[in-house]
Amino acid sequence: MRPFALVLGGSLAISLLFLTLPVAAIFLDTSPAELWQSLGEEGALDALRLSLVCSTTSLALVVLFGTPSAWLLATRRFRGRALVITLVELPLVLPPAVAGIGLLAALGPQGVFGGAIGDRLVLTTAGVVCALTFVSAPFYMRQAQAAFEALDQTWLDASRTLGATEARTFARIAIPAAGPGLLAGIALAWGRALGEFGATLMFAGSFRGITQTVPLAIYERFGTDFTSALALSAVLVGVSAALLLSVKLLSGVGWLGGAAR
Amino acid sequence: MRTISAVLAALLLALAGCGGSDDDTLTVSAAASLKKALTQYGGEFEDAKARFSFAGSDELAAQIRKGAKPDVFASANTKLPDELYKEGLVEKPVTFAGNRLVLAVLAEGSDVASLKDVERAGTTLAIGSESVPVGSYTRAVLAKLPESESSKILKNVRSEEPDVAGIVGKLTQGAVDAGFVYISDVRATDGKLKAIELPDTLQPTVAYGAAVVKGTEHEDAAKAFIDGLLDGDGKAALDAAGFEPPPAQ
Numbered sequence: 001m002r003p004f005a006l007v008l009g010g011s012l013a014i015s016l017l018f019l020t021l022p023v024a025a026i027f028l029d030t031s032p033a034e035l036w037q038s039l040g041e042e043g044a045l046d047a048l049r050l051s052l053v054c055s056t057t058s059l060a061l062v063v064l065f066g067t068p069s070a071w072l073l074a075t076r077r078f079r080g081r082a083l084v085i086t087l088v089e090l091p092l093v094l095p096p097a098v099a100g101i102g103l104l105a106a107l108g109p110q111g112v113f114g115g116a117i118g119d120r121l122v123l124t125t126a127g128v129v130c131a132l133t134f135v136s137a138p139f140y141m142r143q144a145q146a147a148f149e150a151l152d153q154t155w156l157d158a159s160r161t162l163g164a165t166e167a168r169t170f171a172r173i174a175i176p177a178a179g180p181g182l183l184a185g186i187a188l189a190w191g192r193a194l195g196e197f198g199a200t201l202m203f204a205g206s207f208r209g210i211t212q213t214v215p216l217a218i219y220e221r222f223g224t225d226f227t228s229a230l231a232l233s234a235v236l237v238g239v240s241a242a243l244l245l246s247v248k249l250l251s252g253v254g255w256l257g258g259a260a261r
Numbered sequence: 262m263r264t265i266s267a268v269l270a271a272l273l274l275a276l277a278g279c280g281g282s283d284d285d286t287l288t289v290s291a292a293a294s295l296k297k298a299l300t301q302y303g304g305e306f307e308d309a310k311a312r313f314s315f316a317g318s319d320e321l322a323a324q325i326r327k328g329a330k331p332d333v334f335a336s337a338n339t340k341l342p343d344e345l346y347k348e349g350l351v352e353k354p355v356t357f358a359g360n361r362l363v364l365a366v367l368a369e370g371s372d373v374a375s376l377k378d379v380e381r382a383g384t385t386l387a388i389g390s391e392s393v394p395v396g397s398y399t400r401a402v403l404a405k406l407p408e409s410e411s412s413k414i415l416k417n418v419r420s421e422e423p424d425v426a427g428i429v430g431k432l433t434q435g436a437v438d439a440g441f442v443y444i445s446d447v448r449a450t451d452g453k454l455k456a457i458e459l460p461d462t463l464q465p466t467v468a469y470g471a472a473v474v475k476g477t478e479h480e481d482a483a484k485a486f487i488d489g490l491l492d493g494d495g496k497a498a499l500d501a502a503g504f505e506p507p508p509a510q
Binding site: 104108109110114122123201202206207208210211212219220222223224226 | 326327420434436
């Protein structure tokens with residue numbers, strides 16, 4: 001075998017081992033019985049329900065506002081466009097703790113806009129949605145913009161020359177054609193929202209049934225009941241994997257291939 | 262292939278180097294409420310360079326149970342060090358400080374002036390989660406109140422925080438009206454928060470325990486660090502931060 005092929009194969013083997021080992025360990029360390037039992041524990045189902053409700057709500061907001069925004073950024077050239085894109089992507093590189101502090105500083109009771117919002121967000125379920133939306137939106141918008149930019153320009157031109165308005169082209173041509181890319185963005189944003197921990201804890205706190213999502217419930221159990229923390233982690237891995245898989249099936253084509261087109 | 266192994270070995274060595282256990286750095290896992298006092302003490306400690314990991318005592322104990330090896334474990338209770346001692350993970354613990362649980366509110370503009378006010382509907386409260394010492398002390402206090410009062414207070418809880426730092430943060434940001442923390446936490450905010458003392462009959466015995474973690478490579482420095490907490494710079498730093506002498510047992 002050629003040395004370079006060995007380098008490639010070796011690198012993939014190492015990457016794969018490193019990335020799958022912690023996930024595998026979660027399942028090796030939990031018996032199905034423990035997993036089942038942990039779900040029956042007080043607070044576990046509450047946390048799961050809350051995680052699903054909050055992450056889907058934030059995802060809906062992200063898609064609703066993010067799709068037209070991404071279309072604008074993909075199709076228009078204007079002064080300051082690079083700056084706008086950088087600002088949109090900034091939360092991607094922010095540590096969650098910074099996101100939490102920022103949300104408090106902006107929307108907390110003593111924050112810049114705190115007067116208008118009062119304490120309707122902080123320590124509430126709406127606050128959780130707010131934190132999840134902040135951290136996950138750039139994942140979707142970035143992916144959506146790339147998907148729109150990769151569309152074959154001749155299709156869009158054809159639609160326009162046939163007399164379709166931009167709105168119609170956007171809805172009937174661009175969105176379906178960019179579908180796989182948009183779905184990939186949805187999966188990334190959803191996964192990020194499901195796993196959110198730091199910003200949620202700082203901005204929304206941790207209270208069973210109101211603001212304690214699965215990652216917070218896992219952290220609460222970590223100190224006292226490692227087995228139950230592990231089992232709840234396994235559940236979260238299962239939910240996230242199911243999510244990735246269903247999006248992959250939905251997009252109908254190869255996962256990365258679809259996103260890249 | 263040889264180059265790959267060399268690169269890999271170098272990478273692994275670099276990673277291992279991040280652990281930093283081969284130098285003379287003393288790693289101290291300590292309760293979040295000890296942050297101010299121990300950071301000051303660490304600057305004065307001469308036997309080694311002290312590095313701290315502050316978090317909820319329960320989280321730190323769980324890390325030690327999972328094989329983490331700090332040199333010193335300092336907890337906001339004596340229960341966790343005692344448990345770890347029985348499990349053979351730390352040397353015999355010592356009790357080095359006491360503290361008082363108080364009700365903390367913003368120093369300015371708070372309309373909570375007594376424990377009674379926290380029962381009022383609409384008042385918001387942050388407490389420690391059940392597993393962290395500050396949370397279990399708080400629950401012990403509430404358990405001494407008549408059910409009619411404690412249930413009203415518990416109804417006002419908006420967040421169960423993993424450590425005192427979280428409670429203090431929620432308080433100083435005005436996210437909640439009141440919270441149960443230690444008197445030393447209130448002093449550490451430099452006047453941003455004020456303490457409402459609890460009646461003596463409700464006050465729990467808050468005792469801090471510390472122990473050398475078994476298998477440490479810095480046993481002498483770790484012992485010296487704990488000795489200093491009992492009598493020396495560490496004790497002075499604890500006093501300055503508002504901690505109390507260890508309660509009689």
